[in-house]
Amino acid sequence: MSGPAGCDLCRGTEDPKPNRIGGLDLCRRCYDGGAVAAAHARGFGLWVKLSAIGTDNPIFLVRGTASVPRPLFNASFRRKGPRSLLAAMFGMTLRVQDPLFHELGVIVTRDKARTRRFIEADAAQSAVMDLLGEDVSVTVREGGQIQVSGARKHDPFDQSAIERELAVLLVHLDGYAP
Numbered sequence: 001m002s003g004p005a006g007c008d009l010c011r012g013t014e015d016p017k018p019n020r021i022g023g024l025d026l027c028r029r030c031y032d033g034g035a036v037a038a039a040h041a042r043g044f045g046l047w048v049k050l051s052a053i054g055t056d057n058p059i060f061l062v063r064g065t066a067s068v069p070r071p072l073f074n075a076s077f078r079r080k081g082p083r084s085l086l087a088a089m090f091g092m093t094l095r096v097q098d099p100l101f102h103e104l105g106v107i108v109t110r111d112k113a114r115t116r117r118f119i120e121a122d123a124a125q126s127a128v129m130d131l132l133g134e135d136v137s138v139t140v141r142e143g144g145q146i147q148v149s150g151a152r153k154h155d156p157f158d159q160s161a162i163e164r165e166l167a168v169l170l171v172h173l174d175g176y177a178p
């Protein structure tokens, strides 16, 4: 809105036209492939790997791990599937206001109070939605570890988009105060 702002990920570069993603402003360098390096420079773990099974009708896979140096909460933000339906049956799902969120996925947790404190912030919620929109599920552990995973047909995953969106999520998680 006003003058040039710093980048919310690397905190270094001033960019007159930052890219808004997941409630944060990212400079061009972080947006265009520099997200992993910027996350590592902040002391976050971030590693994402793509693979595929089969050649004729391949199934594309993504796996990743990340971490922030602070206590978090126990929750999974999952694309809908048989496991998430089962969790709903057992009362382990958490609802938020935004119906768009629930079109993309479900929140599975027994740690509802702490999870709610995180996911009720709009910016954090949009960061999780970005990853769900890439067909990526996210699991957060109270020790500060994060895992991402996904499998789909037809389209390979976009590694740099997932890295960027995961880095943004880590910034939000790093600001979490239980």
Ligand SMILES: [Zn+2]
Pocket: 007, 008, 009, 010, 011, 012, 013, 026, 027, 028, 029, 030, 031, 038
């Ligand atoms: Zn940056």
